[in-house]
Amino acid sequence: MDALIQILVSGLTLGAMYALGAVGLALTFGTMRMFNMAHGVFMTIGAYAAFSTVTYFGAPLLVALLMGILAGGVIGALMHLLVVQFMLETEDFEINVLVATAGVGILLQDFLLKVYGGYPFSQPVQVEGIFRIGGVAVTYQSVVILVLATVLISALAWALTRTKFGMAIRATAMNREAAMLMGVRTSRTYLQVLIIAGMLAGAAGILISSLSTLSPEMGQNPAVRAFVICVVAGLGSVTGAGIAAIALGLFEAAIQYYFGVRYGLPLMLALVVVVLIWRPAGLFGTQEVVRS
Amino acid sequence: MAELLSIKGLVSGYRHLKVLRSVDFSVGQSGITAIIGPNGHGKSTLLKTIAGLLPTWSGEMVFDGAPLPKGAPERARRGLTLVPQGDQLFTGMTVEENLMMGAFSRSDQRAVRGTLDTVFALFPRLHERRTQRSESLSGGERRMVGIGRGLMADGKLMMIDEPSLGLAPLIIEQIYEALGQIAADGRAIVVVEENPSRVAKVADRFHLMDGGAFAWSGTTAELETSSEIIKTYLGA
Numbered sequence: 001m002d003a004l005i006q007i008l009v010s011g012l013t014l015g016a017m018y019a020l021g022a023v024g025l026a027l028t029f030g031t032m033r034m035f036n037m038a039h040g041v042f043m044t045i046g047a048y049a050a051f052s053t054v055t056y057f058g059a060p061l062l063v064a065l066l067m068g069i070l071a072g073g074v075i076g077a078l079m080h081l082l083v084v085q086f087m088l089e090t091e092d093f094e095i096n097v098l099v100a101t102a103g104v105g106i107l108l109q110d111f112l113l114k115v116y117g118g119y120p121f122s123q124p125v126q127v128e129g130i131f132r133i134g135g136v137a138v139t140y141q142s143v144v145i146l147v148l149a150t151v152l153i154s155a156l157a158w159a160l161t162r163t164k165f166g167m168a169i170r171a172t173a174m175n176r177e178a179a180m181l182m183g184v185r186t187s188r189t190y191l192q193v194l195i196i197a198g199m200l201a202g203a204a205g206i207l208i209s210s211l212s213t214l215s216p217e218m219g220q221n222p223a224v225r226a227f228v229i230c231v232v233a234g235l236g237s238v239t240g241a242g243i244a245a246i247a248l249g250l251f252e253a254a255i256q257y258y259f260g261v262r263y264g265l266p267l268m269l270a271l272v273v274v275v276l277i278w279r280p281a282g283l284f285g286t287q288e289v290v291r292s
Numbered sequence: 293m294a295e296l297l298s299i300k301g302l303v304s305g306y307r308h309l310k311v312l313r314s315v316d317f318s319v320g321q322s323g324i325t326a327i328i329g330p331n332g333h334g335k336s337t338l339l340k341t342i343a344g345l346l347p348t349w350s351g352e353m354v355f356d357g358a359p360l361p362k363g364a365p366e367r368a369r370r371g372l373t374l375v376p377q378g379d380q381l382f383t384g385m386t387v388e389e390n391l392m393m394g395a396f397s398r399s400d401q402r403a404v405r406g407t408l409d410t411v412f413a414l415f416p417r418l419h420e421r422r423t424q425r426s427e428s429l430s431g432g433e434r435r436m437v438g439i440g441r442g443l444m445a446d447g448k449l450m451m452i453d454e455p456s457l458g459l460a461p462l463i464i465e466q467i468y469e470a471l472g473q474i475a476a477d478g479r480a481i482v483v484v485e486e487n488p489s490r491v492a493k494v495a496d497r498f499h500l501m502d503g504g505a506f507a508w509s510g511t512t513a514e515l516e517t518s519s520e521i522i523k524t525y526l527g528a
Contacts, residue, residue: 174382
């Protein structure tokens with residue numbers, strides 16, 4: 001019983017963080033056909049922004065959290081305004097933007113290294129302490145992670161399905177030309193999408209760093225997982241990314257519990273390979289796959 | 293009365309391929325104007341250029357008393373509606389969501405509801421299927437959603453690219469009956485069709501497009517008397 005609770009708690013915590021990272025990435029790809037290679041660095045920037053707000057300004061945790069999320073949004077907006085918008089109409093946009101965002105990612109990561117150094121700081125933006133469910137120790141921070149991820153993702157789901165602004169994003173994702181014919185200013189929609197993805201990444205970065213440490217390359221591993229989750233879910237499926245993230249989080253927690261922490265990622269990737277052989281378009285993907 | 297849309301010397305195309313050589317075109321404040329002619333001669337290109345999906349290489353376009361702004365979204369907001377070829381519905385959305393997207397740039401929700409009722413009255417089938425996802429509809433129903441979505445914009449001019457494409461004759465008749473009703477409400481419509489026989493009953497002005505320019509223009513009566521020209525072009 002305790003084993004089950006332990007797996008559920010750490011699995012959901014992992015899954016919630018993965019979901020925050022993956023949902024933004026899925027939204028970006030689904031709407032713009034853009035793979036944001038700097039997504040991991042967006043997470044890192046959110047984490048460092050929150051860290052700096054507390055460390056250098058002594059702000060309360062909630063303010064630091066908001067600053068981290070805001071920083072993610074700002075970097076997303078800058079990415080669109082300074083880079084992406086000029087590439088939108090180019091031939092082979094998908095490849096161009098992949099290379100460009102990878103470049104921006106490297107640049108930003110080096111910039112963080114220059115400013116903060118390579119020292120692994122601990123994230124002050126977290127709630128300390130534990131409580132017990134049965135014989136299992138649960139940190140308050142896991143609860144914070146679960147609640148924050150649920151709130152942010154629910155807010156996104158609500159916005160996408162219930163507001164005009166969200167309908168414009170979905171319409172653009174489904175058919176860009178048709179959306180333009182409806183009067184949707186798609187360039188603005190893309191800006192909004194990158195801001196949202198950046199904010200979610202910022203939040204994910206703060207939470208991830210609260211469980212380990214801050215470092216300029218901390219976003220790499222979570223970004224790889226976010227990519228993997230998007231591929232398993234089916235590229236561009238936002239709901240699918242959320243569900244796949246939770247499922248893979250639970251799977252990884254179970255593996256870690258029974259086999260050891262180091263087997264978590266490799267076995268998760270093995271599962272992904274199996275899933276993709278069975279369903280090449282991903283679990284929730286609608287793209288048709290042509291096999292020769 | 294001034295023309296609703298007036299185009300002079302329009303040249304346009306895809307990338308480096310010039311398709312429209314020099315088109316002069318005007319549309320009145322009401323009635324159905326038909327652009328006919330064989331495939332691959334620029335009919336859809338003309339509509340896409342007017343709608344702003346393709347760039348204008350040269351030429352002048354005046355709509356409702358002012359030059360057309362740049363970009364498809366701005367033109368849609370000015371009341372220039374294009375119902376694109378092949379419907380281009382938002383497949384993951386329901387019928388009603390698709391229709392409501394048509395009214396995206398309108399802010400008076402009460403008036404939008406009114407238009408929605410009009411669309412449902414015109415196509416009762418859509419009312420039955422309003423909560424169904426558009427990808428599960430038949431070809432005829434999808435066309436109705438496409439046209440209904442165009443109507444939801446409550447624009448000044450509605451351009452429809454091949455409303456009969458891929459539909460059974462009986463459904464084509466229903467669609468054209470609906471277009472006739474829309475035009476009877478005093479709305480201006482431009483229809484592109486390969487074959488003039490389908491539009492002959494409802495349209496009052498015809499342009500024959502050939503090689504990126506109009507080869508012949510005339511009224512319904514003139515179309516009947518010059519059927520030889522039409523036959524030469526369409527091989528009917």
